[in-house]
Amino acid sequence: MERLANKKFFLFNFSLLIRVRITNVIMLILAMYISAIFLFNEKHNIIENLKNIKLHGIVFSSALSAMAGYIINHFYDQDKDKLYKPITSMLLQFINQKTALRLYIIFNFISLIIAALLSYRIFIFFLIYQFLIWFYSHKLSKIIFINNITSSILMIFPFLALFLFYENFSKYILYLAGFLFLIILIRDICKDLHSYKFDHLFNYSTIPNSLGIIPTKIYLDVLLFLLTILSICLTFEPHLQEIRLYYLLTGFLSFFIIIGIWFMRNKWIQIIILMIKFWIFLGTISLLFIDGNPLSLL
Known part of the structure; x- marks a missing residue:
C-alpha cells in the first residue's frame, strides 16, 4: 500500500x-x-x-x-x-x-x-x-x-x-529586448509551421493554417531579415563588445536560414526550433561575459 x-x-x-x-x-x-x-x-x-x-x-x-x-x-x-x-x-x-x-x-x-x-x-x-x-x-x-x-x-x-x-533605460537594452522578441516570435511561428496538420484539424487560427505555408515562409523571411539587421547592429554596440561574436553568428545564421527555410522539410523545422532554444540559452550565458570579464568571446 x-x-x-x-x-x-x-x-x-x-x-x-x-x-x-x-x-x-x-x-x-x-x-x-x-x-x-x-x-x-x-x-x-x-x-x-x-x-x-x-x-x-x-x-x-x-x-x-x-x-x-x-x-x-x-x-x-x-x-x-x-x-x-x-x-x-x-x-x-x-x-x-x-x-x-x-x-x-x-x-x-x-x-x-x-x-x-x-x-x-x-x-x-x-x-x-x-x-x-x-x-x-x-x-x-x-x-x-x-x-x-x-x-x-x-x-x-x-x-x-x-x-x-x-x-x-539604455538604448542597447531596448535593442536586446527587440532581439529576444524577434527570436521568440520566429520560434513561435516555426512551431505553428511544424504543427500545421494538427492546427488544421482543430481549425486553429495560426498563420500557416489561415494563410498557407508559402505566405508563412515569406513572413518568416521578413522577421529573419530584421533579426539579421538587428544582430549586426548589436555586433557594433560598445556595451556588448565582449560578446559581439554571438550576435555576429546570429546574423550569419539568420541570413542562411532565410534561404534554407524554402528547402527544408517539416522534420527540419523541429531542428530549427531546438536550435533556437539552444541559441537563447547560449545568449543568456553570454551575458556573463559583459564588461571586462576575463573570458572574451572575440
Whole structure:
C-alpha cells in the first residue's frame, strides 16, 4: 500500500513538473538573475544584487506566474496536444483538470502575495501579467498574428519588471529586448509551421493554417531579415563588445536560414526550433561575459 502511494506521489510530481514546463521555468529564473546582475545593474556587484529581497521576489513571482500560465495554456490546448504531443499528454494524465486548475490558482495567488509584500506597484504589475496570460490563452491565442505577437511579448514580460525596477533605460537594452522578441516570435511561428496538420484539424487560427505555408515562409523571411539587421547592429554596440561574436553568428545564421527555410522539410523545422532554444540559452550565458570579464568571446 505504501509502495503504491509512493508511486502515485512520484507520478503526480513528475506530471506536475512536465505540466509547468520546469526546464523553461528554470531557464527563466537563470536568465532573470543573469540579466539583473550583468545587464540591468551597471555596477555588476553580485553580492549586493543577491542581498536585494525585491530582486528575489520579482524572480520568483515571475516563475510562479509562468508556471500558472503553462497550466492554463495546456487547459485550452489539451485536445490538440493529445495528437501533437501524445507521450507528453499521457504523462500529464496523472493530474486531473480540477487539480491542475487549483494549482493554477494557488501559483498565481502565491505570486501575488509575494508581489504585494514587495510593493503595490509590483503587485499591480503581476496582476496585469497574470490577466494577460489568461486572456491570451482564452481569447488572443485564437486571433491570427495577434496570437504569435502576444505570446512572444508575454515571454519577455518578466524582464520588463527588471527593466522598471532598475530603471535602466539604455538604448542597447531596448535593442536586446527587440532581439529576444524577434527570436521568440520566429520560434513561435516555426512551431505553428511544424504543427500545421494538427492546427488544421482543430481549425486553429495560426498563420500557416489561415494563410498557407508559402505566405508563412515569406513572413518568416521578413522577421529573419530584421533579426539579421538587428544582430549586426548589436555586433557594433560598445556595451556588448565582449560578446559581439554571438550576435555576429546570429546574423550569419539568420541570413542562411532565410534561404534554407524554402528547402527544408517539416522534420527540419523541429531542428530549427531546438536550435533556437539552444541559441537563447547560449545568449543568456553570454551575458556573463559583459564588461571586462576575463573570458572574451572575440
